[in-house]
Amino acid sequence: MTEPIRISVEEARQKVNSGAALLVCAYDDDEKFKNNHLQGAISLGEFQTRLPSLSQEQEFIFYCA
Numbered sequence: 001m002t003e004p005i006r007i008s009v010e011e012a013r014q015k016v017n018s019g020a021a022l023l024v025c026a027y028d029d030d031e032k033f034k035n036n037h038l039q040g041a042i043s044l045g046e047f048q049t050r051l052p053s054l055s056q057e058q059e060f061i062f063y064c065a
Helices: 009-018 030-036 044-053
Strands: 021-025 059-063
Touching: 009 021, 009 059, 021 044, 030 044
Parallel strands: 021 059
Antiparallel strands: none
């Protein structure tokens, strides 16, 4: 298994704001998501629900606080 690619906060913000990447809060607990998510992020549960309809070319940025 390969290591995840780490990017700076600035690069992540730019990609999300431009629509080039989808920001995913990696908490699987809805309460933790509610209390810790960043603006524009979706929950892990929402990501899993939307996964079948997302393009394989879509970039995802996962984070946890």
